[in-house]
Amino acid sequence: MRASIEVETLLKIILALVVVWLALQIVEATLGILGFLLGPLSNVFGLVIIIVIILWWFDYI
Template sequence: MRASIEVETLLKIVLLLVVIWIALEIIGEVVGFILGPLSSLFGLVIIILIILWWFDYV
């Protein structure tokens, strides 16, 4: 059974994650040697969360 989450709520969550991702990319450019690998890891976490939600594990 799918979770009863509204589309607007899901879009707000995705928008917030994208804003955080962009902020991390900007910080990563400033301090690339520290946060450079984390931006790719963060994107991977978002993809995994979307897949888990798709298969109703979240």
């Protein structure tokens, strides 16, 4: 039995995380100082996306 979350919901979550990740990259590129402060957060969002995919793959969500 697969996890209780549906694929469409998971895809929406991943899409939202990717949008936030891209927004942080744009902010980093356009505003040097603010991008420097928010830079580490973009790596965290990438890690969160990978974790969500792995958890879904192993039926934990």
